[in-house]
Amino acid sequence: MKKIINTPDTLMMEMINGIVLAHPELELINKYKVIKKKKMNDEKVTLISGGGSGHEPAHAGFIGKGMLDAAVCGEVFASPSQIQVYQAIKETQSNKGTLLIIKNYSGDIMNFKNAAHLAKEDGAVVDYVKVEDDIAVEDSLYTVGRRGVAGTVLVHKIAGAAAEEGRSLSDVKTVAQKAADSVRSIGIALTSGTVPAKGTPTFTLEDDEMEYGVGIHGEPGIRREKMMSASQLAERMVKDLLKDLKVSDDNEEELVVLINGFGATPLQELYLFNNEVARELSERNVKICRTFVGNYMTSVDMAGVSVSLMKLDDELKSLINKESDTPAFKVSG
């Protein structure tokens, strides 16, 4: 393992320190590893997300106007503890209540839900939505549902814009839930990432192999397959996503596209891939409202890409186009 770090034990704290140093509009509550806006708005629903580290810029990079108010940071790939989340809720309460945006993982769900429970016992008004956008995972009665992956960023955006409008907690929750229900993602990996504390790659791929349907924690995907061209890949991923979203060629739907790099894939490839995805969508008469290309929800230093598509109605469309001003996600309104 070759990384620009000191020791895995100190990595998370040093990293989140580096974040607030770069973005002085944010501050760190050291004891609970909570990054929050310095200037909170009491008349706005507070939005909190977070989870394990290793997904940078998620989630601290999405704190700011029109998105999150705070992010709770766990160790690499480990959800923060319920006490950390509880403290984040306590420290950021507004007059309008708090919404937690949780990626659907057993650990995250348990810790965030328990934290909400504890905070409610103290009189806080707290609710949550969970995001489970990864179509790679089978969704059945007998499983825990799908994973929350890069689509979460778009849920932050929608919820953030709604909260910024001064809507009530239940209204913000409703539209955040609609956003979560309208977004689907699928990802592929060209290489494994290396969890710093482990020190060796999570899996090994040959030079002509990829994993189709990976998550953001180095879990293997649905299948190991032969590498394909960008255009074949885009066709396959777009097809799988549209099918799951129930968008067919003559739907005349309008979508948001998010092309997400997993950490080690350069913008060169992400933009090229965007070209292929846009082509696939236009061949299917799907309209693109907005496109985001970049590293938004990474998996440490994995090479690979995910595509997220969000189906828009008028409300979502208006919210996605509202201003957001955060370190890693800026939309000029």
Added chain:
Amino acid sequence: MKKIINTPDTLMMEMINGIVLAHPELELINKYKVIKKKKMNDEKVTLISGGGSGHEPAHAGFIGKGMLDAAVCGEVFASPSQIQVYQAIKETQSNKGTLLIIKNYSGDIMNFKNAAHLAKEDGAVVDYVKVEDDIAVEDSLYTVGRRGVAGTVLVHKIAGAAAEEGRSLSDVKTVAQKAADSVRSIGIALTSGTVPAKGTPTFTLEDDEMEYGVGIHGEPGIRREKMMSASQLAERMVKDLLKDLKVSDDNEEELVVLINGFGATPLQELYLFNNEVARELSERNVKICRTFVGNYMTSVDMAGVSVSLMKLDDELKSLINKESDTPAFKVSG
């Protein structure tokens, strides 16, 4: 080589297409591979940069309010031809003239200068500055000077803010030159990048080795060395930079810090490294005015980081804090 591409021959065109598709405020002049603002401002000095591809988001990602007006795109690591640059100048002329911002490489200098020459013959008002910020390279009478690397982004920012104020071409050039003279960079690589058309890594490093003093084209650095911790690395790089910038402990200087990833290094490491660089600077009583952390000037898919420091006077300080609204560099004024 495993990349999300189709063929190396089509890569550059597909990528720049993907850029304008993601950023509809930009447009592509197909024939000359020029990306420009859709809405030009005739009463502002036009700023053009560019060079070989492979440095994404540079330079197209810096087109927008408060930075560039156009970027001319060459093949990977090959400067665009003089005719491409000439056409870019022709297509983006304003009433205030055009300034070219050139990274100091023989190819870039020759092509951009010739283009300026040709455009002048047509009556265009054109001038240029060159950026040579890389302290890894010996600067002597007998060499071609230093390389232009990530510090170029800060020169774009300064020149862009000055142009946005409506200053004259000569004023914009003067302050751009001051910015170029005030910025220094140094980079290290943990792995080599792979030029798509070549298909194999440019160099090979062992698991405990790094290259100190690399550029952005896969050139080897000053020395191959043993890998160090982030804190040792920061100490060394900051020391080398401050020495070259002639900043000593009791100068009470104020600096801009740019922590630049080379493409395959995740934000996790970049932010952690920022923490170390900030510590080094504060131990030396150097004040940080603003910090930028991200992938700004990459070297295809190289893993590594560079640090750029720009010494500020009042004018530069005011300009660095002005608004810029571009795909890859946003400052809320």
Added chain:
Amino acid sequence: MNMDLQTGIRWMELFNEDIQQNKDYLTQLDTPIGDSDHGNNMSRGMDQVIQAIEAESPDSLEALLKLVTSTLLSKVGGASGPLYGSAFMGMLKILKGDNTSSWDKVLRGGLDSIQKRGKAEVGDKTMVDVWAPVVKSLENKQLTHVVIEEAVEATKPLKAKKGRASYVGDRSIGHIDPGAYSSALLFQAMLKSEEK
């Protein structure tokens, strides 16, 4: 079996030693079917538990369980934090309700709590697949090291239905569940704490 404050502290110390020794192995188990952090999560947690015990010197078994619970819940995170935390909280609840409860009843309270929190059934390839047979054997006074080992081994052929491992579907088959393994360490330590 009987549990008292001294044995309880010894139990936690032995468990901590085993966790630190097996940290890398637990992470390795968490690699093919998880996210490579179980070793770290447990190591961080038990390190904190031992520190808390040293700092606070609990003066009753109840106080000990309380300290372990709150430390795990506040310091661990991941799935194992709240689940192990719930386990100790469930144990504490039984003990509090009736100080004379036998230890197998207390442990059953821990298991119930894990299942209430995590909704996993036996066969879902989780720590429950160790907890359930262990508690049962204890109730039948038949708990041995072998019982524990067999329970862990039995998670191997299962397809995961809960937790992160469930996301990889059929690919989870053929691997030991990391939480089952750490729970085995917990119960091995418990047996050893009594032996001494």
Added chain:
Amino acid sequence: MNMDLQTGIRWMELFNEDIQQNKDYLTQLDTPIGDSDHGNNMSRGMDQVIQAIEAESPDSLEALLKLVTSTLLSKVGGASGPLYGSAFMGMLKILKGDNTSSWDKVLRGGLDSIQKRGKAEVGDKTMVDVWAPVVKSLENKQLTHVVIEEAVEATKPLKAKKGRASYVGDRSIGHIDPGAYSSALLFQAMLKSEEK
């Protein structure tokens, strides 16, 4: 040597063949002391030159040189685009000035132009280190394949002073200069075009 339109076209065709065949090798030479694109730059450029010749069918040597110049300047980029472009432009200038100029004078014009544009001297480890001895040998009527090969080989021990290779300082020693090699291909093709 004499040059006319037919020989000139043949020259460009042979040069193109050699460039395409040596594309990977040129890139390989451009790796330790450059940026791994010289093969691609030259291949792209000569491909365009041949296409232009086919499309425009130049009817004089002057028209041919003009076409080669403009194609290289508009399509190649990098350092080699303007330098090779300048070379042909310099040749064109001499030929235009005096249609009866001997070919060695024309080539000297090319060399002058490269040096005017790139400011490189002999010994700076650039294409000039092939152009200069080649032009001189031609003037002395002593140009052979061996002269060309030796000139390329002689760039190996040099430390680069111009172009991208100069950035790596002492590390440039021990490698053949890629532009010197492609220039050698140019002159080898020139000799072959005359032989046929």
